[in-house]
Each structure stands twice: as structure tokens, then as C-alpha cells.
Amino acid sequence: MNDKSTSFQQKKTINAGGSLIDFTIPRVMGILNITPDSFYQGSRTPATDEALRRAEKLLSEGATMLDIGAYSTRPGATEVSEAEEVERIVPVIQALTRKFPQAILSVDTFRASVAKASIDAGAHMINDISGGDLDPLMFETVARLKVPYILMHMRGTPQTMTGLTGYQDIFAEVLSYFSERIARLKALHVHDIILDPGFGFAKDAEENFLLLNQMEKFSICGLPVLAGLSRKRTIWKTLGITSEEALNGTTVLNTVALLKNAAILRVHDVKEAMEAVKLVQCLRGQKF
Template sequence: MPEDKLFKLSGNSPQIMGILNATPDSFSDGGRYLDVSRAMDRIYIMIKNGADIIDIGGESTRPGSDPVSVQEELDRVMPILEKAIPVFKKVDFSIDTSKYEVAKKALESGVKIVNDVSGLQKEPRLADLCGEFDAIYVLMHSQGDPKTMQKNPQYSDVVKDVVTFFEKQLTEAKKRGAHKIILDPGIGFGKTLEHNLRLIAHLDKFRKFSLPILVGASRKSMIGQILDGRPTDDRVTGTIALHYHSMMNGANILRIHDVKEASDSIRIFKAVQSQS
């Protein structure tokens, strides 16, 4: 998918970012795709089912997770990227990292998107890299780090606070040379259930920036909280429902594990929107 297509998105043409975690400990699919051949099979299936972007990460960011070294993260993601990018030319690849060295190696291998859960709070030079490589930067809001972020997160007004965060970090990112930017309010990253629901309900407030909006609520704990402790693998319907609300409120990109189901929901969404 041409990169610039992301910056011509309207509310009725959402894109799918398929998740591939090359980690042993991610909350949903940890340990499944460390092997390159299994990762390649998974990428093929996601593309066949409608993925426009493949987002590959080598460090879990689930609540309570521990960081890994640069070398360990590289060892997990680079063999997959080096094998997959030349094969799957019809999609863009994204690297899910907050480390400069990992992002640089990934961009050199042909990755087009840097998905930074820290929103430049850990490594501002990621914006420099995206400027240098003419890559897309995903600016995500988070409060705290994965190890501690769910320990009593506090906001005066979560929607206004995230808007303020975007205003500040966008200025920094553009100053450093990043001009292709996607916004992600960071569902589940330092937020309570109420915070997450408010962000999805008021997602339209982020349209003021005239930038693509990404939402990633896939199988997250908020769904389990709403559905009486539903386990991770049984949160697909809840995910689709949250993402459908997000599309109605302006989401342009859905970051998701269950690509086929998301693709079906987008087709229904576009059919309805065509009559409105």
C-alpha cells in the first residue's frame, strides 16, 4: 500500500494494521511467531485476509512486562523483516519499537513505519530517523512505562490531556524532521477502563490535527473487564465492537490480531457509510 494513501484517508476508508509479536511474552500471541517460518506463514495469512500494514515487535509492552536489550530485540525482529519485506511487496511493514538502534536497522531493511509506544518520551531521535528515511511515525500516548503504567493512572481529563500531549509531541516531532505522522491515543497504556472508554467515545476530538488516527484495542483487558473476565482468546467480538465505534468516531487505522474479522467489519462499515 503506498505510504501517502494513509494521509488521504477519510472516515469511511479505514486500513488494517496486522499485529505480529516476535516475543515470548506478549499478552495474546506471545511465543507463537519467534520462528521465522511460522512468522512468514502468519504474515501471508494476514495479508490474504486484508491487512494493509504488518506491525512487527520484538519487545512486549503488555502491563507489567520487562524491557529487553537492543540486541535481543534485533535478534527477534530482523530475521523476520529481512525475509518478509522482499517477499510481501504489496504491504508496508511497521516496526513496533521505542529503541533508536532497532528502528534504524528496520528502516534500513525497508520498513516504512516506526510505531513508538512512548510517543518520543524515551527516544526523541526516532523523529530524526523518520525524517531521514522519509518514514511514517506513529505518535502514541502512554503514561508511565509498561512495567508500572497500570498502577493507578491519573488524569485531570483524559481526552484533554491526550490532546495536550499530542500538541506538544507533534511540535517536537516536526521540529526534528518527521512530517508523516499518525496519532494513537494509546488504549490500555496507562489508562483505566473509564479512561479507555472516554477516549474511544471522544475520538473525534483528535480529528482537529488533520492526521490519520490509529486505534489498537485488540483483545485488550478492557474487553475482559466489560465482559465479566472474558479470557484473551475470547475477546474478538468485543474487539470488533470497540473498533467499530472507533471507526464511527473517526479512526483511520485499526491495529488488530484478528484481521479477517476486522476486514469484514470494515466492509460493512463502508457499505453503511456509502448511504449516509
């Protein structure tokens, strides 16, 4: 594939909750984990009042979207039942909707029932780490709800993914995965699709760097691409530090992702991500 792939017509907007989100300028999605065991301690907000305080901080720093998850997908995380996931996430979404009615809320789940309960509670988007593989009802649920869908690449499950690395051509394999699922979604009349290459999910550090280095080629799909690199193992293991020390490394890779045409940065640290967006926009001679 050559540079001509960047000339494909790109979808620059999605409709989320009646609001048109324009990706002409990259957007920042703030992470809100309603879990006791997410890999980065600074993102854990299991209580509703804590979640509201963190949401206020993320929004004030410039987040366009909040991604709310109640099931930790880090390697070795504890299994959570559907009932518990719903019990954790729905009250938080309801509270966020009341306090921040203009905020765009994304629900981070691979379960169709949790996605539906969350959208019914006031969320606007579905972020599925499994690309529909872990729940056969997910795609038809997205179609019925008529909401944007973040389609991520992963192999296996959160419990097995670390043993499922190894690719002959990682870009080609991820692209094939996306192409098949995009076709299925469009056949169901789901058109607001965002792609997520799934950094860290069934990929080792070398594979993550190879994929990031080719990320702009996903423009052949004509859809916005999300980069989720924030404080991940690829950063802190490579640098010999901890996730708590990985903000600088995150900013470096977020900047690379922006230069590779990322439309969304999914991050724990919104202020620093917004600064990266502004500087890259200036570098390109574009308005912020």
C-alpha cells in the first residue's frame, strides 16, 4: 500500500446524542473507570461522587467525550458478571447525564445487554473492545439503538489475549479484521463507526510499535481512527518505569498518533493530550 491510501474520502463527523462531532480537529476522550482494579490507579473511580469529580476535571480540561467502563480489561483482571457491570455503570451514567447534560458519554463494554442498559440510561456511544466477537448480539443491538460504535481489534478475551500475539503482517491482519466487520455493520445500516487498532490487546510491544508506525494507512477505510495508548505497558515496560510515571511517554506516542491521523485520543490525562493536539495543529498550519 502506498501513500495514495491517504487520499480516500474520509468521514469527518459522527452523530452522537443529536450532536454532530466534527473530527477536522482531533478530539480527546477522557477515561472514567468505574472499577476497583483498572491497571492505572489514577483512573479508578468506583463511587459515583468520585466519578462525578473526575468527570468534571476531564471535561474542564477539554475532553469532548467520556468513556465509562465498569469491567477492567487489563490482563488478569477479575471477571465481572453482566448484572454487576450494569449495577456499577448505570447509576454513574444517570448521574453524569443529570450533572453534565451536554457531555458525550461512551460506554466501554463488550456485552450487548450492558450497552443497551447504558444507552437507555443516557449514554450516546458504544466502545466494544471485542469488535463484536464476545457477544453475537452486539452488532444488531448497535443497529437497533442507532448509536456510534467504536470497533476495536482484539484476539481472544481479556483473560487470554496476552497469549495470542504473533502476526505475519500485523497491519494487513488488522485491516482484514476491520474490513469484514465494517461490511457487516454497514449491512445493518450502522454508519457512524470509529476504528480502534487495539494497542496492547493481543499485541506485544514490538507489534504495537509496528502498528502505530502504519496507523495512517487505516485511512483506506474512510473512517475516524481512535488511538488508545495512554499509560499502557508498551510505554512503561519499554522505558523501565511504572504506569504512574508514563505520562511523558504517553504524550510522545499520542503525538505520533496525531501525526499518523488519529481522530481521537483516548486518555487518562486530558490536559496534556489537548496540548499535544494544539501543537500538532499548529505544526500543520491549521486552526485549533
